[in-house]
Each structure stands twice: as C-alpha cells, then as structure tokens.
Amino acid sequence: MTRRFGPVTANDDVDLDVHVGEVHALLGENGAGKSTLMNIVFGSVAPDAGTLEVDGEPVGWPTTRQAIERGICMVHQHLMLVPTLTVAENVLLSVMWTENGRRMSLAEASRRVTEIGERHGLPLDTSALVDDLSIGEKLRLEVVRSLLQGEIRGGLRVLILDEPTALLTRQEIERLFTILRNLAADGTAVVIITHKLNEVMEVSDRVTILRDARRVRTVPTSSTSPQELGTLMVGRELRPRRVVHSTPSGPPVLDVLGVTVADHHRVVVDDVSLSVRAGEIVGVAGVAGSGQDVLAECITGLRRSTSGAIILSGRDVTRVDRRDLIENDVAHVPEDRKVDGLVGSASLRHNFILGLHRWDEFQRRGWMRGRAIDQHAARLSGEFEIRTRGIDQPAQTLSGGNQQRVLLGRELHKAASLIVACGPTRGLDIAGTEYVWNRLVEQRDRGAAILLVSLDLDELLALSDRLIVMQGGRLVGELPAGEADPERLGLMMGGSAPVAVAS
Amino acid sequence: MTTGAQVPVPPTTASSDWRRRALAAVSDAGLRSRVLAVVLALVTAVPVVLAAGSDPFEVYRAMLDGSFGSTLAFADVLNRADTFILLGLGIAISIRSGFFNVGAEGQLWLGALGAAVMALHMPGPSWFVLVAALVLGFVFGALWSGLVALLKIAFGVDELISSLMLNYVAILLIGYLTFGPMKAYRAGQTETFEDVELPSIFGNRLHAGFLLSLVAVVCIWLLLSRTRLGYEIRTLGASADAARYAGIHVNGVVMRVALIGGGLCGLAGANAVLGVQHVLLSEFSPGWGYTAIAVALLGGLGPVGVLLAAILFAALEVGATNMQFTAGVPASLGSLVEGLVLVFFLFSIPLTLSRVRAFLRRGPGSAPTVAGETD
Ligand SMILES: Nc1ncnc2c1ncn2[C@@H]1O[C@H](COP(=O)(O)OP(=O)(O)OP(=O)(O)O)[C@@H](O)[C@H]1O
Numbered sequence: 001m002t003r004r005f006g007p008v009t010a011n012d013d014v015d016l017d018v019h020v021g022e023v024h025a026l027l028g029e030n031g032a033g034k035s036t037l038m039n040i041v042f043g044s045v046a047p048d049a050g051t052l053e054v055d056g057e058p059v060g061w062p063t064t065r066q067a068i069e070r071g072i073c074m075v076h077q078h079l080m081l082v083p084t085l086t087v088a089e090n091v092l093l094s095v096m097w098t099e100n101g102r103r104m105s106l107a108e109a110s111r112r113v114t115e116i117g118e119r120h121g122l123p124l125d126t127s128a129l130v131d132d133l134s135i136g137e138k139l140r141l142e143v144v145r146s147l148l149q150g151e152i153r154g155g156l157r158v159l160i161l162d163e164p165t166a167l168l169t170r171q172e173i174e175r176l177f178t179i180l181r182n183l184a185a186d187g188t189a190v191v192i193i194t195h196k197l198n199e200v201m202e203v204s205d206r207v208t209i210l211r212d213a214r215r216v217r218t219v220p221t222s223s224t225s226p227q228e229l230g231t232l233m234v235g236r237e238l239r240p241r242r243v244v245h246s247t248p249s250g251p252p253v254l255d256v257l258g259v260t261v262a263d264h265h266r267v268v269v270d271d272v273s274l275s276v277r278a279g280e281i282v283g284v285a286g287v288a289g290s291g292q293d294v295l296a297e298c299i300t301g302l303r304r305s306t307s308g309a310i311i312l313s314g315r316d317v318t319r320v321d322r323r324d325l326i327e328n329d330v331a332h333v334p335e336d337r338k339v340d341g342l343v344g345s346a347s348l349r350h351n352f353i354l355g356l357h358r359w360d361e362f363q364r365r366g367w368m369r370g371r372a373i374d375q376h377a378a379r380l381s382g383e384f385e386i387r388t389r390g391i392d393q394p395a396q397t398l399s400g401g402n403q404q405r406v407l408l409g410r411e412l413h414k415a416a417s418l419i420v421a422c423g424p425t426r427g428l429d430i431a432g433t434e435y436v437w438n439r440l441v442e443q444r445d446r447g448a449a450i451l452l453v454s455l456d457l458d459e460l461l462a463l464s465d466r467l468i469v470m471q472g473g474r475l476v477g478e479l480p481a482g483e484a485d486p487e488r489l490g491l492m493m494g495g496s497a498p499v500a501v502a503s
Numbered sequence: 504m505t506t507g508a509q510v511p512v513p514p515t516t517a518s519s520d521w522r523r524r525a526l527a528a529v530s531d532a533g534l535r536s537r538v539l540a541v542v543l544a545l546v547t548a549v550p551v552v553l554a555a556g557s558d559p560f561e562v563y564r565a566m567l568d569g570s571f572g573s574t575l576a577f578a579d580v581l582n583r584a585d586t587f588i589l590l591g592l593g594i595a596i597s598i599r600s601g602f603f604n605v606g607a608e609g610q611l612w613l614g615a616l617g618a619a620v621m622a623l624h625m626p627g628p629s630w631f632v633l634v635a636a637l638v639l640g641f642v643f644g645a646l647w648s649g650l651v652a653l654l655k656i657a658f659g660v661d662e663l664i665s666s667l668m669l670n671y672v673a674i675l676l677i678g679y680l681t682f683g684p685m686k687a688y689r690a691g692q693t694e695t696f697e698d699v700e701l702p703s704i705f706g707n708r709l710h711a712g713f714l715l716s717l718v719a720v721v722c723i724w725l726l727l728s729r730t731r732l733g734y735e736i737r738t739l740g741a742s743a744d745a746a747r748y749a750g751i752h753v754n755g756v757v758m759r760v761a762l763i764g765g766g767l768c769g770l771a772g773a774n775a776v777l778g779v780q781h782v783l784l785s786e787f788s789p790g791w792g793y794t795a796i797a798v799a800l801l802g803g804l805g806p807v808g809v810l811l812a813a814i815l816f817a818a819l820e821v822g823a824t825n826m827q828f829t830a831g832v833p834a835s836l837g838s839l840v841e842g843l844v845l846v847f848f849l850f851s852i853p854l855t856l857s858r859v860r861a862f863l864r865r866g867p868g869s870a871p872t873v874a875g876e877t878d
C-alpha cells in the first residue's frame with residue numbers, strides 16, 4: 001500500500017499479512033503511518049497504490065460499508081460516537097439490519113448489546129448518554145459495536161483496534177486482552193496498534209514494525225524482545241530512563257480543601273482534599289471515571305465545585321475565571337485533546353496560542369501579532385519534533401501522537417506554577433513519552449507543582465513523588481513514591497485494599 | 504461534557520455541533536465546487552427557458568448584456584450588490600462564531616426603520632442627517648440581533664428559532680407603522696425623504712453605498728483575520744468546547760458578534776432606503792435577508808467570497824430584469840437560478856474530486872469516504 005497526503009508519504013509500499021486466529025501488533029513511532037494503513041484496510045482512506053485481499057480474494061479498495069459487510073471492523077484512535085445519543089442508539093446507527101434483513105429495533109439493539117456485554121465481560125448501560133460515559137466505557141461500547149456488527153455478518157473476520165489501551169487502566173487492559181485472545185481463538189484476525197512494548201509482548205502473536213511510512217519487519221513475538229522491537233522501531237537503541245524522585249520542601253502551590261462536585265444530583269467528587277508543593281509531582285490514580293477528571297476540571301476552572309475551596313499560591317481561586325488561571329498560573333493538558341485542547345480544523349499556528357492568545361506577546365490592544373505567533377509556532381514545532389508540513393497544516397491532519405505534542409508544547413511553554421496533566425503521554429510513542437516525562441521532571445525541578453492524572457500505572461509510578469488514589473469520587477489513599485507498586489495501587493483503585501494511611 | 508456544577512455556558516453546544524460541522528464543510532469547499540454550482544444552475548435552467556418557448560442562448564445573452572455588458576449595466580449590478588454584501592457579511596460573521604442567526608431579514612427591516620426615523624425627524628444639515636440615519640440603522644439592526652443573543656445567553660433560547668420569529672415581528676412592526684403612526688398621504692408608506700440621499704460617486708453611476716460595503720468588507724476581513732476578537736470568533740465557531748478551554752468568554756463573544764452582525768444587516772437596510780428608495784414602504788424588502796444567507800454560504804463565510812457571491816447574485820437579478828425586457832422571459836428566472844446555485848453548491852460539497860474519480864472508475868456506491876481527519 002502507498003498513500004500520500006500532499007508532500008507527506010504516510011505509507012510507502014507497505015506489505016502486511018494478518019492470519020486467521022492471530023493477534024497482530026502494529027508498532028511504530030508517531031506519524032509512522034499505522035493509522036493510515038489501517039484506515040485503508042477499513043476503507044475510510046483510499047490508497048494511491050496497492051492491493052487488498054481478504055481470504056485470498058482481491059477486494060479492490062473497499063468502502064467502510066463494504067469492509068463492515070466483509071466483517072472487517074475498526075475501533076478508531078479517536079472514538080467515533082455521537083455524544084448526544086444513548087449507547088443503544090449509537091449501536092443502532094451503525095447496525096441497522098439484523099441477520100435476516102429485518103430492520104433492527106432499538107429494543108433489540110439494546111438487548112443484544114447487553115447480551116454481548118455479558119458474554120464478553122463488557123457491561124454497558126444501554127440507556128446512558130454517550131456524553132456521560134467515561135472514555136473507557138466509550139471504548140467498551142466501540143468494541144461491543146464491532147462484535148455485534150461481526151455477529152450479524154456471520155462472524156467478525158478482522159478487528160482493528162487503533163491504540164485502544166491508551167484509554168484504559170491496567171485491569172481493563174488485561175480484560176481487553178483476554179477478549180482479544182478469545183476472539184482470535186474463535187477465528188478472528190485481530191490487529192492492534194499500541195506504543196507499549198510490554199503490551200505487544202503480552203498479547204500479540206506477531207508484530208509488524210513501521211518506520212517512516214515503510215515496513216521494517218514482521219516478526220513472531222516469541223522470537224523477539226522489547227529491546228529489539230524498540231531498536232527496530234526507532235532505528236537506534238533505546239536506553240531505559242530513570243527518574244529521580246524528589247522530596248520537596250517548598251510551600252504548597254495547590255491546596256484543594258474539601259471539594260465536592262455534584263452532577264445531575266450525583267456526587268462525582270466527594271469531599272476531596274489534597275495539596276501539591278512546589279517541585280513535586282503528585283500522581284492521581286484511579287479507574288476511569290473515579291472523579292479524577294472532574295477534579296482536574298475544577299482545579300483548572302472549567303467547572304465549578306459545589307462546595308469546598310481551591311487555593312492556588314495562597315490565593316482563593318475557587319470562583320476565579322478560568323481565563324485568569326490558564327493565562328499565567330496553570331497549564332492544563334486535558335483528558336480529551338480532540339474535544340478541548342485543540343481546534344481540529346484550525347492550523348497549528350492557531351492551536352499553538354490557544355488560551356495564550358491574550359498574551360501581550362501575541363497581541364497588542366486587540367490586534368494579533370502575526371510574526372510573533374508564527375515564530376512561536378515554528379519554534380515549538382521544532383522543539384517538540386512535530387511531524388508537520390508547516391504551521392498552516394490543520395491540527396486534525398496530524399497523526400494522533402503529533403497532535404498531543406502540539407498540546408504539550410503549548411502548555412509546557414507557559415512556565416506555569418501549577419501543571420495539571422491528564423494522560424499527558426496518551427498516544428505518544430516511546431521516544432515521545434520519554435521526552436514528555438523529561439520535560440515534566442524538568443518543570444518539577446524548576447519548581448512547578450504538578451498534578452498528574454493518569455490511567456497508566458507505569459507512568460504514575462515512574463514520575464510521581466507521591467501518589468493518591470481515587471475511587472468513586474473519593475480519595476481513598478495516599479502513598480509516597482517508595483511504597484507504591486502496581487499490585488497495591490490496583491487493589492486500592494478497586495476499593496478492595498485496606499485504606500492506606502494518609503501521610 | 505456533562506452539565507451540572509460547571510460554569511454557565513449557552514446550553515446549545517452539543518446540538519449546534521452538527522451545524523458547526525456542516526458549515527465547516529461549506530467554508531472549506533473549494534472554488535471549484537462554487538464555480539461548478541453556478542454552471543450547473545445555468546444549465547439546469549435551460550429546460551425551463553425552453554418550456555417558456557424562448558431560445559436559451561438569447562436569454563442568457565440578454566442576461567449577460569444586462570449585467571456585465573456595459574459599464575452602465577455593471578454599475579447597476581454593483582449598486583444592487585451592496586445590500587447583499589452588507590447582509591452577507593453580517594450573516595457570515597455570525598455563523599463563523601457558531602451563532603446561527605437567520606434574522607438578517609428582520610435586522611434589515613429594523614435598519615431601514617432606524618434610517619427612516621432619522622431622515623424624517625432629525626433636524627440639521629442633510630449630510631448630518633444622513634450620517635445619523637446610517638448610524639441609527641446600524642444601531643437598530645444591532646439591537647434586534649442583540650435581543651436574539653440575549654435570549655440565547657440568558658434563557659438558552661435557540662437563536663435559529665428566535666431570530667426567525669423576530670423577522671416576522673419586524674416586518675409586522677413596520678407594516679403597523681407605515682399603515683398607522685408613520686403613514687403618509689398613502690397607506691403603506693411613510694413620507695418620502697428625497698433630500699437625505701447617499702451621494703453618487705464616479706460620475707453619478709455608483710452611489711456611495713457600494714463604497715460603504717467595500718469598506719465593510721475590508722473591516723470584517725481585518726476583524727476576522729487580524730484581531731483578537733476574530734481569533735476568538737474563529738475558535739468558538741470551530742469548537743465551543745475548545746473556546747471554553749481557552750478561557751474565552753463565550754457569551755461575550757456571542758453578544759459582540761450579534762451586535763456587529765446585526766449592525767451590518769441594519770446598515771444594509773439604512774443603505775437601501777437612503778440610497779434607492781427614499782421612503783419606507785410596508786413592502787420594503789422582497790426577502791433579501793434570506794437570499795443573503797445563500798450569498799454568505801456561497802461566499803464560504805469569508806469577506807472576499809461574500810463580495811464575489813453578492814456581485815454574482817446582483818448580476819443575476821439585474822440581468823434577469825434586462826432579459827425580461829428584451830427576451831420576454833419573466834425575471835423570476837433570476838431567482839430560479841439563484842436557488843439552483845445554492846442547491847448545487849450544497850450538493851457539490853460532499854462531491855470531492857477523488858469521489859468523482861472513484862465513481863467514474865467503478866460506478867455508484869463504491870466511492871471511498873475520504874477521511875477529513877486522521878487518527
Ligand atoms: N488527512 C491527512 N492530511 C494530511 N496529512 C495526513 C493526513 N492523514 C495522515 N497524514 C499524515 O500522514 C502521516 C502518518 O499518519 P498516521 O496517522 O498514519 O500516523 P500514526 O502512525 O497513526 O501515528 P500516531 O502514533 O501518532 O497515531 C503523518 O505525518 C500525518 O501527518
């Protein structure tokens with residue numbers, strides 16, 4: 001397959017074969033062309049050259065509908081759901097007909113979703129609005145939808161998942177992997193894209209590595225090692241990083257005092273108090289939807305708490321306008337970059353100053369300073385090694401990881417006293433993750449207070465000087481870096497461990 | 504995003520999302536689809552002309568002669584275009600911010616009313632009255648659309664509905680005034696105000712309204728592309744969530760856009776009564792405010808595009824009038840073509856070139872959806 005986007009070649013004569021009954025991992029740096037390749041298979045991107053065969057039969061360039069009819073389903077990197085519809089309605093949108101050509105009813109869609117959910121351990125509330133689901137639940141919905149589509153077409157032939165694990169906690173990932181292996185055993189070919197080498201080792205039977213739009217190699221997983229994969233992917237050897245934890249003695253920058261948030265009369269954050277000192281990274285662990293994202297929204301002024309106070313550097317900011325916060329004191333890497341942090345249709349130039357656009361550097365008396373903005377955008381593109389054809393490129397045409405880099409570049413540029421980072425390395429490749437981690441540690445050493453909200457325990461353990469655990473909107477425990485390990489955290493997140501002593 | 508204890512925002516963000524996307528498609532569509540739409544519209548009108556028993560070549564020649572055929576004709580076109588330009592700009596800037604105001608018609612009528620009130624009652628030298636009339640026209644239009652914004656901000660009323668309703672209120676209000684308190688010797692119109700007139704320029708061919716609309720084009724272009732407010736408008740128009748994330752005061756931007764956009768539509772009304780009609784009639788506008796929505800869309804919601812689209816529509820109307828005289832086909836053919844242009848344009852948006860190619864290669868149903876977004 002070959003596909004070009006203007007001057008950019010996303011896939012350059014890439015071959016890939018996926019066998020029945022295997023889990024095939026697709027590995028590569030940000031912008032290597034993984035999503036493009038899978039979109040071609042799924043029929044949502046047309047290749048410039050190449051052929052596609054299913055069961056040995058050439059299929060030309062399919063459309064997404066033909067792909068689904070052939071039992072090829074895809075869970076995209078950015079989920080494709082209608083937020084204002086319910087779970088069942090979303091399924092109905094893409095599964096209009098039943099096996100025997102009858103129109104599917106909402107009740108039936110709902111029933112079958114529940115049924116598949118039970119069979120595979122993917123429970124879903126079919127009448128919930130998608131907007132109200134956590135990201136993990138949305139992913140679950142996409143998987144169930146694919147399964148149902150497959151079921152109706154008489155069997156799921158190929159299931160493609162584009163970076164699904166970026167959204168999930170450890171337990172959820174393990175559950176997903178079990179499902180994938182079961183599917184493979186039942187005769188589905190599974191393709192999974194991920195940046196985490198340990199996940200590749202864990203779940204896949206074979207791995208294909210892409211680099212700079214070309215295929216480097218396909219190898220059986222059992223005959224390779226994470227080190228070798230890393231080297232193949234990046235083109236050089238990766239050194240494991242070590243973060244030195246700090247024991248800060250600086251003054252508290254952020255104090256959260258008894259914050260409670262009620263949403264539709266449901267308490268989503270329940271009397272949470274915490275504090276983050278200058279020069280400290282505090283990690284927030286918890287399964288998706290434990291209230292950590294809502295708490296982050298409160299701290300950054302996107303949402304008002306129902307009660308409680310938030311103190312930033314000695315100033316009560318509970319009711320302060322978000323503009324005041326983000327312009328100077330607070331950097332915010334939001335959970336869902338596609339919704340909040342970036343304007344997809346706008347250029348990089350536009351996105352690099354989003355939220356900073358009132359800085360004197362970028363405007364004077366209401367007039368934007370084009371030259372300064374361009375320089376700023378060009379500099380950050382370079383600094384964060386963003387693969388782009390220029391600062392005019394619309395953000396949504398960047399690869400997922402590169403979009404994340406735009407967001408991080410802008411937020412870390414602020415030199416804020418508080419950084420609230422939600423899943424900052426979501427979708428980043430190994431080198432990118434390492435780079436961001438280093439930048440966060442650098443910011444910490446500079447004296448920033450960092451609140452790190454992440455579902456990725458490895459990330460939390462690597463970076464946090466102190467960890468707090470949330471469950472069901474409540475703060476259920478606190479651990480210094482030295483005492484935390486994945487098992488213990490996992491148990492606390494699930495609410496089945498004795499509550500640890502707050503330090 | 505769930506609602507609840509969060510900072511109050513206009514509650515329509517989710518429901519207007521699809522509108523935003525549709526309009527992004529409109530503004531991204533290339534020049535090719537616009538030209539294609541015009542050509543297809545002219546071709547599709549041919550059977551109608553034939554059915555009316557006329558020769559299409561002759562008809563289109565007459566149309567062309569009557570619009571671009573001579574300096575005089577072209578000056579007529581430009582004089583007609585100014586209303587569409589001002590209205591189109593007012594609509595474009597509103598829509599660009601995600602404020603789906605279809606109240607241009609009402610704002611136009613109110614602007615005309617404001618200008619008429621000043622022209623009839625303001626003492627002083629005529630240049631002064633003229634300026635005051637233009638200003639009051641702007642202000643009336645701005646307030647009319649400001650009311651829509653206020654309803655949206657304070658009560659979450661969908662602007663699409665309230666602005667449309669207010670159009671009827673405006674028209675009926677002026678009907679009442681011209682048949683009642685402001686009635687002249689004849690019912691349905693006010694006294695005339697011949698002496699308060701927009702000056703002519705370029706040897707009396709053009710009246711200053713066209714110049715005024717050109718100035719507005721430049722101002723809106725500067726506003727959108729060079730100012731902080733323009734940045735905020737574009738951000739809000741693309742994504743309400745991103746605007747909130749960026750700390751933009753969404754309600755403030757909506758209100759300012761409503762005032763500016765409504766003001767421009769009001770100015771269009773003032774310009775029309777002061778430049779051409781010199782009287783306020785109960786049948787002041789044949790629906791220019793609606794036609795101008797088509798102008799704004801065809802113009803891709805950008806100032807320069809609006810200028811060109813407005814000239815095209817004005818040429819169709821002026822040309823059609825000429826055609827009626829020379830070829831004997833009703834001038835409503837012009838409106839027919841206008842409508843067809845819009846229909847074809849909207850249809851042509853999803854018809855990207857690659858789809859057309861795929862279609863030609865393999866027949867219908869097999870064209871790949873070219874993903875607008877990557878993952
Ligand atoms: N619609 C598009 N327009 C322009 N360029 C595009 C488009 N889609 C993809 N590209 C470019 O193609 C290249 C490959 O993108 P792709 O999304 O396949 O990368 P990826 O391997 O999935 O990366 P990531 O790990 O960051 O998701 C990138 O440089 C990207 O900018």
Ligand SMILES: [Mg+2]
Pocket residue numbers: 034035036077162399400401878
């Ligand atoms: Mg990708």
